Amino acid sequence: MSLIVMDTPIRYGAISRLLHWGMALLFAWQFTSATAHWLFPDTPFEDFFWGTHYPIGVLLLTLAVLRAIWALANVSRRPPSLSVMAKLGHFALYGLMIAVPTIALIRQYGSGRSLDVFGINLMTGFEGEEITWMTDLGGLLHGELGWTLLALIAGHIVMAILHRQLTHHDVLSRMIR
Ligand code: HEM
Numbered sequence: 001m002s003l004i005v006m007d008t009p010i011r012y013g014a015i016s017r018l019l020h021w022g023m024a025l026l027f028a029w030q031f032t033s034a035t036a037h038w039l040f041p042d043t044p045f046e047d048f049f050w051g052t053h054y055p056i057g058v059l060l061l062t063l064a065v066l067r068a069i070w071a072l073a074n075v076s077r078r079p080p081s082l083s084v085m086a087k088l089g090h091f092a093l094y095g096l097m098i099a100v101p102t103i104a105l106i107r108q109y110g111s112g113r114s115l116d117v118f119g120i121n122l123m124t125g126f127e128g129e130e131i132t133w134m135t136d137l138g139g140l141l142h143g144e145l146g147w148t149l150l151a152l153i154a155g156h157i158v159m160a161i162l163h164r165q166l167t168h169h170d171v172l173s174r175m176i177r
């Protein structure tokens, strides 16, 4: 089997598959750290995972933006959507993959605290009052939209399996082989 970089109408190419499955692993890690923070505060479980939530979240945002650009570059080549619902579902996944970490970064900026990820200083922080619309936005939406994304991912996985079982559209093979 030769390595096909770009997408084709039959299946996703190597870069799309690397992004899809690599990010799936990172999302599994990210929701583990979110769960640790929510349900197991002040336990070794939270101690281990929570420190990774910011850097992995920023990495996921970077990859999501690159993936959206890659999807646009391949839009005329990649396998056609099975339905309008599938197309809308994937679009919503992109929207949340970008909105959830962006809202967290806006909150972080507004809090006036500095932010370092992977040894890179992304925000220097500032003295004085918090920018409350920024911190409120994150407090209101980051966790809620984060769990909404998890629900959508769960639905996405169920639909991929159902399409394989119930219809003759083996969509999984487009993303696997
Ligand atoms: C795609 C990336 C991300 C996902 C899917 C995600 C998901 C989540 C979820 C589901 C929660 C709720 C946990 C709870 O209910 O207690 C949460 C909390 C939190 N996240 Fe993220 N997150 C991401 C990126 C980030 C980034 C980049 C930052 C920091 C810059 C961040 C900072 C926080 C903080 C401070 C909390 C605790 C406060 C709150 O619940 O809003 N997250 N995250």
Ligand code: HEM
Residues within 6 Å of the ligand: 016, 020, 023, 024, 027, 071, 079, 080, 081, 082, 086, 090, 093, 094, 097, 153, 156, 157, 160, 171, 172, 173, 174, 175
């Ligand atoms: C066990 C986990 C997963 C399975 C079995 C799975 C399965 C699939 C399959 C079969 C496709 C191709 C659909 C088609 O061609 O119509 C696909 C595409 C897609 N999946 Fe997943 N997926 C999983 C996890 C995830 C996760 C965690 C995300 C992140 C939000 C995600 C986001 C997407 C998106 C946005 C597409 C559209 C193609 C693209 O732009 O990459 N998937 N998935």
